[in-house]
Amino acid sequence: MKYQELANIIRKEMEDGVYKEALKLPTENVLMEKYKVSRYCVRNAVNILTKLGHVYPVQGSGIFIRKSRREGCLSLGSAKGLTEELADHAVTTDVERLELIHAEQELAERMKCEIGTPVYFIIRTRIVDGVPLAVEYTYYNQDIIKKVDEKTASGSMFRYIKTELGLNISFADRILYCDKLPEKVAQYLAREVGEPAIIVEDDVYLVNGQMFNASKVYYNYKAAKFFNLAEIKE
Amino acid sequence: MKYQELANIIRKEMEDGVYKEALKLPTENVLMEKYKVSRYCVRNAVNILTKLGHVYPVQGSGIFIRKSRREGCLSLGSAKGLTEELADHAVTTDVERLELIHAEQELAERMKCEIGTPVYFIIRTRIVDGVPLAVEYTYYNQDIIKKVDEKTASGSMFRYIKTELGLNISFADRILYCDKLPEKVAQYLAREVGEPAIIVEDDVYLVNGQMFNASKVYYNYKAAKFFNLAEIKE
C-alpha cells in the first residue's frame, strides 16, 4: 500500500522536525510531486495522519500539524497492544494463569462461536516501569489461535498473532466503564479493594470478520490515562 | 456532500431492516447502480458507516452488517453532545453557574488564546431519565461564541453553535481517566464523596482549526458506559 508507506514516511519526517518550522505539511500538490504519487495516495496518507491526531487539514489553508495532549496516554482509537504502545517503556508481564477451556453458553455467545469451542483463558498482570498498570482477563478462540504457551503469553500477543501466525487483525469493539476494584484484581495490582478502576472490554476481529479474542482489562486508576480523537460531522 | 447523504440513506435502510435478511449490504456495484453515483461516493459512504461501527467490509466477500455491544453506551469516537446522543431519552440540564471571566495564564494556555481573553465559564448538571449522569465544567472562548445566556446553556450548546451561530465544528481531543469523586461534584450528582468517577476532558475545534471550547466532565460511574471502535492497522 503506497499511501500507508507515505503516511509512515511523513510521520517520520514530522518526528524528525522537518516541518516544525512551517507548522504545516507541504501542500497536496507538492507532496504529489515530491513522492511521485497521485493525489489519491497523498489524501489517503493525510487521512491516516488525521485519524491518528497528528495533523488536521483546513480547506483553503493547508495541512496543519497538531500538538495534542496525548503524552503519557494510552490510545483508545487504535489498538496494538501494550507492548507496542509503550515501546519507550519497560513492559513486563506476569502470566497468572493460562489454560485451555471449553466455551460454555455465555462465553460462546460473547465470542460468537459454538458451545464447546476450545478457548485459551489467560490472566496477565502488565507492569510498566516497575508499576503494575493493568490486569487482563482474556480469551482466545483456539480454532484460530492454535497454540499459546507461557512464553508467548508473557510477550506481545499481537505481534505473535501477526508475525508468527500471519493473521491480519482488523478492528476491536471497545467498551469502557468504571467500577470499584474487586479483591482478586486489587491483589494483582498491589492496590486497595474498592478503589476506582477503569475497565476496558475488547472484542477483537480479523480482517475476515472472525472474532478471535475477548478481553476484560482492569487498569490502575493512578497510572492509566486514555486518549482519543473524536470526529464531529454534520 | 453526496456520500454523506448516501451514508445517511443506507443507515436509514439498515435501521428499517432492509438488509437484515442478507446480513450484508449490496455490493459496491449494485449500490453504484441503485443510487446512480460513482464508486468514490459508495466507498466514502461505506467508510463512514465503517467508522461508526455499523458495517465492516471484507475483501472478496462483501460488506457485512455489524451488531456491536454499543447499546446504552456513550460514543467516544464521535462527539455531538449529550442532547443529540441521548435523543431517545429525557435529557434535562441544571445550569449551576454561568459567568463571563477573563482567561488567566493556565486557562489561556489550555484554550490556545491570549491572556485576558473573555471566556464563558459554565457549570451544568446533566440529568437523564431523572438520574444525574454528569457534571460539566466548560469554557467557551467568547471571541468565537459571542453570546451564551441561561436559556441557551440549558439546552444543546452544540446545536446552538451549529444552527444559530452557523459555525462548523470539526473534532475534539479527548482525555479520559478515573478518580475519586470530589465533594462539590458529588453534591451535584447526589452521590458519595470518594466514589469512583469517570472524567473526560475535551478540547473542541472548528473546521478552521480554532479551539473554541474546553471542558472537564465528571460522570456518575453507575450510569455511564462508553463505546469506541478501535482500528488495528499494519
Place this chain on the structure above:
DNA sequence: TAGTGGTCTAGACCACAAA
C-alpha cells in the same frame, strides 16, 4: 473462474482562505 472489495491514476470542478 467469476465476483468481491482494495489500491491507484488522471482529470474536473467546487468551497474556502489568504493575499
Place this chain on the structure above:
DNA sequence: TTGTGGTCTAGACCACTAT
C-alpha cells in the same frame, strides 16, 4: 485572484473469497 483542500467522475488493475 490565486492557491488551498473537498468532492466527484471514469477507468484500470490487484488481492482475496467463493464456487
